[in-house]
Structure formats: structure tokens, C-alpha cells
Amino acid sequence: MQFPRIQIKTTDTKLDLNIQDSIQIIKQPKADLKIEQPAAIVEINKKDGTLHIDSTQARRDLGYFPMKEVVQKYAQEGRQEMLKGISRRVREGNQMMMTAGKHQDGAVFQQIAKQNHGPKRPGPYNIKFVPSVGSVKIDYIPGSVDINIQKRNPEIDAKVNKPIHDYQPGKVTGTIVQRPSIEIDVIG
Numbered sequence: 001m002q003f004p005r006i007q008i009k010t011t012d013t014k015l016d017l018n019i020q021d022s023i024q025i026i027k028q029p030k031a032d033l034k035i036e037q038p039a040a041i042v043e044i045n046k047k048d049g050t051l052h053i054d055s056t057q058a059r060r061d062l063g064y065f066p067m068k069e070v071v072q073k074y075a076q077e078g079r080q081e082m083l084k085g086i087s088r089r090v091r092e093g094n095q096m097m098m099t100a101g102k103h104q105d106g107a108v109f110q111q112i113a114k115q116n117h118g119p120k121r122p123g124p125y126n127i128k129f130v131p132s133v134g135s136v137k138i139d140y141i142p143g144s145v146d147i148n149i150q151k152r153n154p155e156i157d158a159k160v161n162k163p164i165h166d167y168q169p170g171k172v173t174g175t176i177v178q179r180p181s182i183e184i185d186v187i188g
Helices: 056-061 067-099 107-115
Strands: 005-011 014-020 023-027 032-036 041-047 050-054 137-141 144-150 155-159 164-168 171-178 181-187
Touching (some): 067 107
Antiparallel strands (some): 023 164, 032 155, 041 144, 050 137
């Protein structure tokens, strides 16, 4: 015995899809940035060094004296020489007075003339170092420098800009090119 058979035939759906892609644009503008750096505050305080040079003794060794001392020295020397001159003249006058008229025939005058004749040479000569060692006195007091620096932080003003976002959604449209179908046949 033969049984009837069922024959099933199907046709799939065919679609034609039209796809339009979405568009997305993202832009990030740069931040607005303002930076200022104030100058640091610098204070410099200094104390000058002092240098004292005393060359008084060196100048004395070279024969340079203050005017007041020079005047006093020459006045003293002049007074001494004047007293020596007075003493010599008194001595010579006494010598002439004591021997006057004793038939010496001017021998006293000759003897006095010999005593006063010609320059007298100064004493022995020797090497002398002028000015003497250590005659210039130097005194130095160093100065100092005090530096104070006050730093100042930079001033930063930053404005962050929001991103620019543009989005256009995509579209999908479809049309059925072939409709689905089912055919059922009974054979036999």
C-alpha cells in the first residue's frame, strides 16, 4: 500500500535594504589659557666693607710731616741754632776779651777763624731702607650682603571649552523584492 506523500516547497523572503550610515563629528576646542608670572621680589641689603690704610709712619720715614709738626720742628731747630750762635759768640767774645792786649798779634782772631772755617761733614753713612718695614698699617673690615627673595606663584586662568558633538543618526529602509511563500502538494 502506498501512502500519499506531502511535498512542501518554501520560498524565502528577499529584502533590498538601503542603509545610510550615521554621521558623528566630535571636535574638542583648545582650552582658553592665560598664564601670568609675576616677577619675584628681590631685596639686596649690603654693608660696605671698610679699608683703613695708615701711612703716617711711612710718610714720616720719607720726611713728610704734617705742617704743624714741620713748623714746630723748624722753630725748635732755629731756636737751638740761635742759642748755639749766642753761646759761640759769647765764648768767642770772652776769649777775645781775656787775651786782648797780651801781645798775641792777632793769634786769637786766627784761632777763632780756624774754628769756624769750613763745613762740617755729617756722621758716617749707611744704607737705610725707607720707609721702614711695617710702617704702613692696613686694617680691613669685610662687608656683608644679605639677599632676600620672595617668590611669587604663577597666575593660571584656564577655561575648558566643551566638546562640539554633532550626530546624525543613520537610516535603514527596506523593500521586499520577493515575498515568502509555501506550496504544499499531496502526491499519490
